Amino acid sequence: MRIRSPGLVSIVAFGYALLYVPIVSVVIYSFNDSRLVTLWGGFSLRWYASLLEDEKLLEAALLSLRIAFLSASFATALGAIVALALHRLGRLRGRLLLSGMVTAPLVMPEIITGLSLLFLFISMADLIGWPMNRGATTITIAHVTFSMAYVVVVVRSRLAAMDESLEEAAMDLGGRPLAVFFDVTVPMLLPALVSGWLLSFTLSLDDLVISSFVSGPGATTLPMYIFAKVRLGVTPDINAITTLIIALVALAVGIASFVTNRRRSA
Amino acid sequence: MNDPQPPPLVRIDGVTKRFGEVTAVDDVSLDIQKGELFAILGASGCGKTTLLRMLAGFEQPTSGRILIDGADMTDVPPYERPVNLMFQSYALFPHMTVEQNVAYGLKKEGVPAPQIRERVAEMLAMVKLGPLAGRKPEKLSGGEKQRVALARSLVKRPKLLLLDEPLAALDKKLREHTQFELANIQYQLGTTFVVVTHDQDEAMTLASRIAVMHEGKIAQVGTPGEVYEYPANRYVAGFVGNINLIEGRVTGRANGRLTLHCDALDADLEAACEEVPAAGETVTVAVRPEKITISREAPAGADRNVVKGVVRDLGYFGDQSLYRVRARSGAVVQVSAQNLRRSAKLIVEWDDEVFLSWEVGSTILLRT
Numbered sequence: 086m087r088i089r090s091p092g093l094v095s096i097v098a099f100g101y102a103l104l105y106v107p108i109v110s111v112v113i114y115s116f117n118d119s120r121l122v123t124l125w126g127g128f129s130l131r132w133y134a135s136l137l138e139d140e141k142l143l144e145a146a147l148l149s150l151r152i153a154f155l156s157a158s159f160a161t162a163l164g165a166i167v168a169l170a171l172h173r174l175g176r177l178r179g180r181l182l183l184s185g186m187v188t189a190p191l192v193m194p195e196i197i198t199g200l201s202l203l204f205l206f207i208s209m210a211d212l213i214g215w216p217m218n219r220g221a222t223t224i225t226i227a228h229v230t231f232s233m234a235y236v237v238v239v240v241r242s243r244l245a246a247m248d249e250s251l252e253e254a255a256m257d258l259g260g261r262p263l264a265v266f267f268d269v270t271v272p273m274l275l276p277a278l279v280s281g282w283l284l285s286f287t288l289s290l291d292d293l294v295i296s297s298f299v300s301g302p303g304a305t306t307l308p309m310y311i312f313a314k315v316r317l318g319v320t321p322d323i324n325a326i327t328t329l330i331i332a333l334v335a336l337a338v339g340i341a342s343f344v345t346n347r348r349r350s351a
Numbered sequence: 352m353n354d355p356q357p358p359p360l361v362r363i364d365g366v367t368k369r370f371g372e373v374t375a376v377d378d379v380s381l382d383i384q385k386g387e388l389f390a391i392l393g394a395s396g397c398g399k400t401t402l403l404r405m406l407a408g409f410e411q412p413t414s415g416r417i418l419i420d421g422a423d424m425t426d427v428p429p430y431e432r433p434v435n436l437m438f439q440s441y442a443l444f445p446h447m448t449v450e451q452n453v454a455y456g457l458k459k460e461g462v463p464a465p466q467i468r469e470r471v472a473e474m475l476a477m478v479k480l481g482p483l484a485g486r487k488p489e490k491l492s493g494g495e496k497q498r499v500a501l502a503r504s505l506v507k508r509p510k511l512l513l514l515d516e517p518l519a520a521l522d523k524k525l526r527e528h529t530q531f532e533l534a535n536i537q538y539q540l541g542t543t544f545v546v547v548t549h550d551q552d553e554a555m556t557l558a559s560r561i562a563v564m565h566e567g568k569i570a571q572v573g574t575p576g577e578v579y580e581y582p583a584n585r586y587v588a589g590f591v592g593n594i595n596l597i598e599g600r601v602t603g604r605a606n607g608r609l610t611l612h613c614d615a616l617d618a619d620l621e622a623a624c625e626e627v628p629a630a631g632e633t634v635t636v637a638v639r640p641e642k643i644t645i646s647r648e649a650p651a652g653a654d655r656n657v658v659k660g661v662v663r664d665l666g667y668f669g670d671q672s673l674y675r676v677r678a679r680s681g682a683v684v685q686v687s688a689q690n691l692r693r694s695a696k697l698i699v700e701w702d703d704e705v706f707l708s709w710e711v712g713s714t715i716l717l718r719t
Binding site: 250253254258260261268269273 | 407408409428429430434435436438439440442443444445446455456459460503504507
């Protein structure tokens with residue numbers, strides 16, 4: 086049954102407007118020639134050019150990309166291992182609790198995650214003398230902990246849909262367990278691993294709260310830099326950098342859903 | 352045992368498998384000879400799949416041993432057994448082409464690449480899939496997938512090929528065709544096949560010997576003919592084919608023939624019998640529907656194995672007709688008759704009074 090009443094259409098339009106008008110306006114104003122953020126002064130790429138001259142910003146962007154790349158890679162590897170372990174545990178008692186605990190960070194308020202990680206790092210420094218300084222390393226570790234939860238969820242749903250006799254067939258044909266893992270399991274999980282990695286990458290890239298908690302002097306990620314800058318007043322180059330981040334995230338999410346859907350329909 | 356037969360290819364020796372409280376396979380012993388096409392037949396949950404998975408090495412027996420070609424395989428992992436399994440789901444690797452699927456086992460064995468190419472091509476030619484070598488499994492029909500799975504499991508030249516419900520996923524027409532093809536390939540290669548199935552037709556037409564499994568135990572082992580015509584017990588009689596089971600009271604014995612009286616049919620029955628059940632003992636006799644003759648006149652000169660009744664139900668299948676005849680006491684007997692003469696009119700109609708009769712040799716005496 087399909088009802089296409091004007092009321093319904095306008096509600097949907099309103100909802101989408103709420104979601105996308107702010108984003109679209111940021112994108113549009115990033116091409117604004119005017120120095121004033123709210124006044125249209127013609128098309129220009131000058132704010133994009135000015136980004137290249139802002140060394141602090143480039144440095145922050147580079148750090149963010151580096152952290153995102155590292156944390157996504159670690160989170161994917163660890164998350165996949167956890168998902169496999171949970172899958173193979175089968176009906177072991179306590180599995181429900183374990184899997185619940187793995188995914189809890191998904192709903193944990195970021196403030197709490199950030200704060201508890203900060204406490205952890207401080208007491209670790211006291212007890213074992215590491216990490217002496219908080220910075221890129223501690224941010225990366227923090228990002229791994231919450232990204233991992235997403236990877237576990239994605240990989241487990243893929244595992245649940247996988248025909249287990251595939252691995253048995255490979256073993257039956259002479260594949261030793263490790264060979265079976267790389268010949269069959271990893272290729273079958275590849276879509277989940279790719280989308281898990283991209284998800285972790287984007288999550289890390291735009292995390293502000295947790296990064297702020299566990300960062301130290303000298304380690305400023307891009308979101309932290311932008312946030313600090315906005316507090317002194319919004320300048321048009323913020324629009325430009327935001328547009329770039331939106332493009333990057335959209336690309337990552339697009340690839341992730343493409344990879345997942347293509348394999349699923351196959 | 353002074354058996355002149357060569358040692359069996361597969362010896363299952365007192366194998367039991369328990370999953371927690373559940374006994375899936377209960378003290379099963381079975382010998383399978385080289386070159387046999389052996390079927391393990393049973394309803395779902397009878398333990399046949401567990402037995403198959405123990406032969407493949409995916410499950411370890413709780414007790415007992417499995418020998419293949421004289422070597423103890425009980426603790427050998429699947430990747431070191433000279434055994435291959437064709438999975439019910441076929442389990443084709445979706446990220447590999449047909450050719451890569453078939454080549455996988457040889458690659459793991461370390462066969463040199465030129466030989467792999469040769470043997471894969473040979474195998475694909477045998478299952479008539481040569482032109483599809485470059486396709487991915489998702490682009491294949493059900494029958495083609497089945498043939499890829501067969502080629503993949505045979506290319507390593509296993510001593511023993513296990514097939515888990517090989518025809519279950521195919522439609523009826525294709526199944527009949529594939530059945531003969533499978534038997535043909537088995538004959539060509541001489542590989543020992545063990546087929547697990549719940550489908551009695553599949554087991555009967557494919558196999559040279561059948562083991563009927565029931566509740567984790569082997570109920571009977573024999574040729575299809577033996578299992579059908581000489582069922583060892585009530586379960587086998589009822590599971591394989593249609594049958595009429597009748598309770599009777601022993602009334603006497605003479606010349607190796609046993610006479611019984613059946614109250615439910617109000618008839619005296621006669622069966623060939625070697626052993627002597629005590630007079631008055633209650634036994635079960637069984638008669639296959641196609642062994643019974645249905646007629647409107649009383650058969651001349653016979654007073655035993657004759658039942659009077661009324662046709663209650665009639666199914667016309669063209670080549671044969673199926674009748675359900677109710678005796679006066681209410682017991683129902685199934686009869687099937689070939690329609691040998693061409694006629695649009697049936698010889699026996701609904702509500703006709705009929706006589707059912709059968710030969711002494713057709714009465715099956717079941718003690719358990």
